[in-house]
Amino acid sequence: MAKPININKANFTQLKAIKKIGETRALAIIAKREEDGLLNLDNLKEISEAPQSLWTALLNEKIICFEDPEESDEGQEVLKNTIEVITSQDFVGRKIQR
Numbered sequence: 675m676a677k678p679i680n681i682n683k684a685n686f687t688q689l690k691a692i693k694k695i696g697e698t699r700a701l702a703i704i705a706k707r708e709e710d711g712l713l714n715l716d717n718l719k720e721i722s723e724a725p726q727s728l729w730t731a732l733l734n735e736k737i738i739c740f741e742d743p744e745e746s747d748e749g750q751e752v753l754k755n756t757i758e759v760i761t762s763q764d765f766v767g768r769k770i771q772r
């Protein structure tokens with residue numbers, strides 16, 4: 675299975691290669707990204723050049739995503755480690771020195 679394309683990082687060539695996207699919709703995605711910053715399903719659905727159902731289908735088929743899976747897993751691991759440190763006996767009750 676191919677890795678999903680991160681809609682927030684993909685360039686024009688990558689976007690237009692996605693099934694049912696093409697040049698017009700790729701340009702609309704880039705314009706929306708420039709306008710709104712990071713995209714999510716709600717602001718993708720605001721793109722008038724594509725039916726709302728297209729985005730849900732592409733997400734469900736794991737053709738597109740909003741963040742790279744590795745980054746998400748890595749972020750979760752950092753969060754887990756931070757929580758472990760904060761709740762450990764060695765850390766609790768210590769004052770931060772400045």
